[in-house]
Amino acid sequence: MPGRKKNHHKNSNRARHPRVQQSSGKEQQERHGKDASDSPEGENQEQEQEEEQPFRIAHSDIYGRYLVASRQLEAGETLIREEPLAIGPCVSGDPVCLGCYQPVSLGREQYRCPGCGWPLCGRSCSGIKRRCGHTEAECQLYGDRRAVAGELLTDRAGPAEVRDLYELVMIVRILLLRQHDPEQFELIARMESHTAERRLNEVLWRHYEEKVVQRLRNAWRLDDLDAEQVHEVCGILDVNCFEIGQNGAKARTLYPSAFLLAHDCTPNTAHTDDPASFAILLRTSRRVREREALTLSYAYTLQGTLKRRAFMHEGKLFWCRCRRCADPRELGTDCSALVCATCRAGSVRAEDPLEQSGDWACDRCSHKLGAKDLERQLDRINDDLEAIDVHDIPGLENFLLRYRDVLRPNHYLLLSAKYSLCQIYGRTEGYLLPQMSPEDIARKETYCREFLEIVDVLDPGLTRLRGLIMYELHAPVMVLAQSAIQSGQISRQEFQRRLKEVVKLLQVSRDILCLEPEGSTENAMGLAAADALVKMGC
Template identity: 45%
Template sequence: MPNNKRSKKHKRKNHCDKNNDSTGNLADLSSNEDDINIMNEDFEKLKLQVDKPYQVKYSEIYGRYLVTSRDLKKGEILIETDALVIGPCAESLPICLGCYVDLVIVPRKYQCPDCGWILCQQNCPGIHTQYGHTVWECQSFKEHKLASLLLKCDEKDIRFMYEAILTLRCLLLKQFNHEKWTKINEMESHNKLRRNMPSLWNRNQELIVDRIRHQWGYNQYTEEEIHTICGILEVNSFEVGSNGFRARALFPEAYLICHDCQPNTTHTDDPLTHKLHLRSTVPLKKGETITLSYSYTLQGTLKRRDHLHESKFFWCTCNRCRDPTELGTHASTLICPKCTNGFILSTDSLNQNAEWKCKKCNYKVSGKSILILLDRLFDELEVLDPNSIKDYEEYLKRYANVLHQNHYLMLSVKHSLCQLIGRSDGFLINELNLSQLERKEQYCRDLLAVVDVFEPGMSRLRGIICYELHAAMMMRITREFERKTINDNQLRRTLREIVKLLQEANEILKIEPVGSSEYSMALAAQDALKKMGNI
């Protein structure tokens, strides 16, 4: 995700200084057809500029950032833009450089007949296209014999080789697409900050800079240029892809969006066109700062801020980070071991080393001890069988007296359970007993209550939870109706709630890319609404 722009000093280009002496008189216009076409193109560009729902602002704290230029409804598109460049993620598994499908799952590989690089198939739709294995990339790989180097790599080095590909693609734009190269170099690299992080800087020097210049032979690029591109990618790239492919990309304009741990926008990327679509998730007033979360919203403040500092090079000070209760959700709160019913909170949530204290009995814990505990509980969670409902539910019981029910580790477990219960072998939705349905419903409600605060409005996660909650409720009342344990009023009230959940799930998820699991949920929600009719 892009970075919070705290040190940007770039100036905007003036796109509207042509024809300043024009009188606006029709008689002054040339009758030349080419001139008319150029005028029409300029008009369309000007119209697009005027109609943009955002404008660029500048501050000493944030640098350049985006605000709304008019009032917006929830779900309105703010930015729709093509990628500047796409390529493998950091430490990527081998993927097709044409379509980005995971090569591990491809039964038979195909070698490009020109450069010899391994692709997914002869008819890969990304061969010799601007967002895939371009003609100039193919020629360059052939000249530098990169495919032969790939064959000599061990499994670990292959990952680093793929990681360096996107950096090289950016560098090749300097020669083959200067307009894109210029736009990319307008982005922040935070070189000064990154130089003071030896582990990161030295890693890039060894695995990317030296690889591109010496091992691959692209010594026309300076070390500074390559480090700058590394920084631009680390700070500004978006993860893209779904259903079998994963990559990262740079987009114009979108990189100027500020971070907030309670964002007011969401984004999708089209796997076919590689366009980025950024939408408002809630109504926005004119002049509001447009925000996006660069971190996982269902993460506690300590870990979230640490991630942002390590990956985006700033300490977040948003309203959520300032509040030890995380806007009243208690997503980082621990249960006091001394008085057993008090809440332990950070005494200063903007200080990673601050002491933690029980609000009831004043029992104190050092910040270091809290981090050790969180790491231990996270490690324990990571080794659980990801498909075991039993293991996850035992984790919830085991730490019910240690972690608040809304603690981010508990939410992570509940998130998994929301999707496992009703979709796993032996636990399909129509196989669940009443107790299991009630538990699934409660997990969904617990999760939704927190997500409503962290990702209000039309967020993808809210849409998914709404759909999962409706499924549990529908099957529950079916069971209760069969047992005659629900009266007519309860039935109607529950059905009305189910309809609202389906409507919300459909509204949110229908904008997801066609073919994605989320889009399939939207179609299922639409179908369910049709079957339910007017309730």
């Protein structure tokens, strides 16, 4: 889930988000799943005051600590706006500037920090000597270890080496906080790390022992390193980090209270981040009942149950058992179903989706498939999709054709291709709207509608995906309506009906996308929607 701004005071995080209240002892004992409309007992005056706050902390055996709505919340209410306690590059093979997290190259021409040799976007990067960027303390530490840090980052370094070096940055930053800002460090140290469970996973534990603890101790000569504490920090990062970034920047962040949100595969909040301060802006995406858990999705919502659950289990150490995960049809979307390879008529779905390694079965014949085989098949199809250039319209169309007899139409891999097509039809040379045939325009409209139907169920309300797809949909509806009225194919009345739909699509996408931070691509689309409405006289 995740700038450059004036130095923020260490207390600013706490000042800029609503005060988080602890819930009553009674509520802390409450298990998740209890009817959210139950009225809390033992309400007192103090609690009445708390009603002013949009949320408070509760506790359950399943979620641990989590946030609940302290009153009914309407869609679009701001819940949290807070700056990160810690920020650093994501764990990937892509080098970024340590100040602003924009991509950099590792070639000779790339500007480097004179102090430590790490690549920076330029000497005027706004993140230099800033708390949310490349600090003096970090520069000195790396500078003293040039031979094991910055100097290895050349264009001869492979992606694994680059990844390993960048992975250390945020860990080192948190360890530096321990010395330079113990109060902030303490807030991070209180986050869930799942260290005991992680220790049982030999592969994972060895990775962090070799790539992090031993490297920092032996190569980086951080002699006073407490190995347990480093493992704890690694766990905290894996469990609590948001991946953020706008306009090409990519960073991971820890926030003082947003980390408390529980996961749900159809969440009731949406968030974005401010490109200048890296602050998270968290809002309700739909109406939330009093005492309902506030949730966000830790995984990409438009993935199948098998993948989402595996992701959560691997990184966050829990098996999701939400309503969507428990339903073989994923709330009616069927976005994990396959076409039966035996009878070619039935649909293959998980017999019990909460049983990760259980069988998948056809609803028409006796065909069954083990989850492992299915995973391998899906991985192969996914590799095929990944191999297609994001602007390759014929390639993506061909992908849809190739797999239409293998995957059900709403399967998440087909949806992923359709989503790309929704965005590139009308924006790619050769397929700009005036260049497109009526058939291609109608195809864009169909993909947008199919995608929107699923997003309405899986990521409903004021969510970025809905805003984006509605903006994409308005154009083909408008163009086709205009050509249909001009050629006399539709009546004036039908034309008016279609125009009304265009206005509605633009209004909703404007309302959603204008919530995105200024300067972001999404916000620009929101402004374009607003502009189009003005031109239409609305």
